[in-house]
Amino acid sequence: MEITNKNVINRLKRTEGQVRGIQKMIEEEKDCMSIMTQLSAVRSSIDRVMGLVVAENLKACLENPDTNPEEQAKRLEQAINMIIKK
Template sequence: MVIEEKKILNRLKRTEGQIRGVQKMIEDEKECIDVITQLSAIRSSIDRVMGMIVADNLKNCFEHPAENPAEQAKKLEQAINMIIKK
């Protein structure tokens, strides 16, 4: 998971920068539409990170199944519920 972990952390760092940018926009009294546009981009970025984490979890479940089938089914159900929860 080293590559995926690095991608996730990089995306989160970019998102953190976007949030700081929005804070500055608000301090500078930028137009509402510009702030909302940036907030929408932040939301998309966070959604993408969540998808990456859930996908990695699902991949891990299939590559390294739990010894207990009931536990495996529970993990898969949790991951699926996280995806469709939107």
Template sequence: MEENKKKVIHRLRRTEGQIRGIQKMIEDEKECIDVITQLSAVRSSIDRVMGMIVAENLKNCFVSPDDDPEEQEKKLTQAINMIIKK
């Protein structure tokens, strides 16, 4: 769990740096296509972080299942819906 947490935080910090870079690009009036390319990269990075968090949640559901099977199913369904939702 701790290793996954470090990876998520590292990726979020990189994404934060990308966003600061995009702000500078806009201030410097860079080409629209270049800004959009960087925004797309940020979106991909955020999607990846979401996937990492949901995957960890799913793993925890299987490793440490709830006593209540209905609650377990609800959590699994919720996690799956978050993965496939775009």
């Protein structure tokens, strides 16, 4: 699957809807475990979006290398750090 801005925006919109749902659950004083389950789903969704964006960045780095090898290495290191940062 090719990652496009539209794909990322659609995923973020779904996540936005999940967050609104959580707000409503809190307003309606739903049970803690249900809210935590939904919060976990939102976190997973955001992690997935981050992974897609970083993957696209890595792909761009590899397909269009920087003319400066040091700058290229820096960009790749930043992308990798974003993936492993948790």
